[in-house]
Amino acid sequence: MGKAFGAVASVGAVATLYAMKKTWDPLPSVKAAGFTTLDMSAYEDNKLVTEKWRGKPIFVLKQSPEMVEYAKKKDELKRLIKVGNDYFMIVVGLCTHLGCIPGYRPERKDFLCACHGGQYDSTAEVTKAPPPRGLDIPPFKVDGMKVVLGEEGPEYKKMLQDGITLPV
Amino acid sequence: MAHFEKATSLHDWLNQRLAIDTLRRVLATEYWIPKNINFLWAMGMVLAITFGMLLISGIFLLMYYQPNVDLAFDSVNYTIMKEVEFGWLWRHVHGVAASVVFLIIYIHMFTGIYYGSYKKGRELIWISGMLLFVTFSAEAFSGYMLPWGQMSYWAGMVITNLFSLGDLHLNGLVEWIRGDYVPGQAFLNRFFMLHVLLLPLVIIALIGLHFGTLRIPHVNNQEGEEIDFDEEAAKYKAGKKKEAKVIAFANDFLAKDMFVVSIFLIFFFYLVFYHYEFAMDPVNFDPADPLKTPEHIYPEWYFLWSYEILRPFSTNVGLIAFGFAQVIFFLLPFLDRSPNAKPAHKRGLFFYWFWALVIDMIVLTAMGKLPPEGIFSTIGLYAALTFIGLWIILPIITKMEKEVKE
Numbered sequence: 001m002g003k004a005f006g007a008v009a010s011v012g013a014v015a016t017l018y019a020m021k022k023t024w025d026p027l028p029s030v031k032a033a034g035f036t037t038l039d040m041s042a043y044e045d046n047k048l049v050t051e052k053w054r055g056k057p058i059f060v061l062k063q064s065p066e067m068v069e070y071a072k073k074k075d076e077l078k079r080l081i082k083v084g085n086d087y088f089m090i091v092v093g094l095c096t097h098l099g100c101i102p103g104y105r106p107e108r109k110d111f112l113c114a115c116h117g118g119q120y121d122s123t124a125e126v127t128k129a130p131p132p133r134g135l136d137i138p139p140f141k142v143d144g145m146k147v148v149l150g151e152e153g154p155e156y157k158k159m160l161q162d163g164i165t166l167p168v
Numbered sequence: 169m170a171h172f173e174k175a176t177s178l179h180d181w182l183n184q185r186l187a188i189d190t191l192r193r194v195l196a197t198e199y200w201i202p203k204n205i206n207f208l209w210a211m212g213m214v215l216a217i218t219f220g221m222l223l224i225s226g227i228f229l230l231m232y233y234q235p236n237v238d239l240a241f242d243s244v245n246y247t248i249m250k251e252v253e254f255g256w257l258w259r260h261v262h263g264v265a266a267s268v269v270f271l272i273i274y275i276h277m278f279t280g281i282y283y284g285s286y287k288k289g290r291e292l293i294w295i296s297g298m299l300l301f302v303t304f305s306a307e308a309f310s311g312y313m314l315p316w317g318q319m320s321y322w323a324g325m326v327i328t329n330l331f332s333l334g335d336l337h338l339n340g341l342v343e344w345i346r347g348d349y350v351p352g353q354a355f356l357n358r359f360f361m362l363h364v365l366l367l368p369l370v371i372i373a374l375i376g377l378h379f380g381t382l383r384i385p386h387v388n389n390q391e392g393e394e395i396d397f398d399e400e401a402a403k404y405k406a407g408k409k410k411e412a413k414v415i416a417f418a419n420d421f422l423a424k425d426m427f428v429v430s431i432f433l434i435f436f437f438y439l440v441f442y443h444y445e446f447a448m449d450p451v452n453f454d455p456a457d458p459l460k461t462p463e464h465i466y467p468e469w470y471f472l473w474s475y476e477i478l479r480p481f482s483t484n485v486g487l488i489a490f491g492f493a494q495v496i497f498f499l500l501p502f503l504d505r506s507p508n509a510k511p512a513h514k515r516g517l518f519f520y521w522f523w524a525l526v527i528d529m530i531v532l533t534a535m536g537k538l539p540p541e542g543i544f545s546t547i548g549l550y551a552a553l554t555f556i557g558l559w560i561i562l563p564i565i566t567k568m569e570k571e572v573k574e
Contacts, residue, residue, distance in 0.1 A: 101461035
């Protein structure tokens with residue numbers, strides 16, 4: 001009798017917990033938060049622009065020839081996105097440590113996160129701990145001179161495979 | 169149907185139905201408190217009164233607060249502060265009490281550590297007290313989200329990100345906690361619910377448990393003396409009040425408790441009326457902006473020491489150190505291997521350990537407030553290592569401690 005009661009009650013408890021868990025999931029309207037399209041011809045060299053995708057800040061930094069040289073030297077060209085003849089750094093502007101927004105210092109061509117002192121270079125690769133890795137690259141698809149955030153193009157899939165970024 | 173007599177008075181009527189005389193005896197007139205204690209033993213009552221003030225001021229804030237990302241900031245900073253008569257009073261009482269309650273909790277905790285009030289039958293008092301500390305921390309954090317200012321938003325971002333657990337990358341868990349990719353409406357609503365309903369219920373239940381754990385072992389005293397409460401109570405009841413080592417909780421001890429509470433309230437309302445700004449971070453008077461992190465993010469003062477243990481390390485190590493800092497106080501009754509339930513100044517090395525811990529936590533608190541650069545980073549790192557080291561050596565130095573004879 002006790003066992004039967006226990007069995008029925010635990011089925012009920014598990015079902016209730018499941019319902020509670022699902023109630024806390026992000027709503028479909030939140031998940032469907034659309035795609036962001038960027039027109040890449042509008043950016044200027046070494047001038048950081050912050051876009052927005054799924055409520056998160058997206059850093060776009062067009063690389064000057066000097067910055068491309070730097071990226072080549074550090075073998076970080078693979079972190080950049082080529083559109084036409086230009087290279088762009090497009091990353092989620094949230095520190096990989098605990099999610100603050102690092103600030104860009106154009107004269108030093110680097111990012112400093114004020115929360116815990118992390119630093120990144122002009123390709124958003126980490127140069128000073130505590131962040132464990134460079135800034136994450138959002139899913140993207142290059143479409144002529146446009147980049148669509150939220151869609152996974154072949155270049156992005158390759159980056160994931162090569163472990164250059166983690167899924168966001 | 170049980171048997172009831174015709175009542176001779178209202179008191180008798182209630183007594184037949186609720187046994188109020190027995191209740192009064194068990195809870196007050198025959199609940200025994202040692203005489204040999206000092207004002208630090210009144211902190212429990214100070215905390216109970218402060219919690220009461222948080223509850224009452226919270227009820228009045230709740231009547232005008234709007235848990236909506238578009239309305240929350242103005243409902244606090246305009247409606248409550250400017251339109252509602254005496255709205256400022258409830259807000260300042262609530263904010264100041266939330267800060268001061270932690271000051272008293274820390275004094276209460278360190279009094280317990282100093283006098284060994286977690287030993288020999290009092291382990292559950294300590295553990296239930298630590299559960300209260302953790303729940304109060306969650307309550308303070310969830311409340312800090314509600315004005316939806318810049319510090320609310322970014323503290324919410326940083327603290328919920330902790331749940332991705334570093335290299336485990338549990339982004340799904342973080343998004344589940346937030347109900348969104350970033351803190352938004354779902355996040356504000358659920359933290360509002362936690363702050364005004366679930367966590368206060370848990371706190372009230374835990375306060376009940378905390379009092380319950382105190383009942384059998386009784387309150388400790390300044391010398392850690394083992395008292396035969398039945399024998400001393402018998403002396404007291406026989407009229408030998410001078411000889412007895414105990415007094416009744418009410419009204420005898422309560423009178424002293426209330427004296428300390430009165431002094432505390434003078435200090436408290438001085439802060440509420442003249443120095444509330446220490447509990448009101450200026451950065452949080454800017455509305456939340458998901459696209460701009462404030463220059464320098466720091467938690468309220470009472471979280472700074474554990475924040476500083478997180479900060480000097482790389483993510484994974486930092487999280488482990490932070491986790492260590494959160495749970496280690498729970499284990500105090502078991503890490504202290506000494507047979508002595510005595511005040512620290514009678515316990516040799518433990519006395520130095522106690523003060524080293526206090527000083528180290530003050531250093532961590534100071535470094536947590538300063539920007540994480542240069543010499544401050546280094547001092548913070550060493551203070552964090554010292555904190556961990558102190559807890560590692562605790563079982564060793566307390567094991568070496570000789571038994572103190574009466």
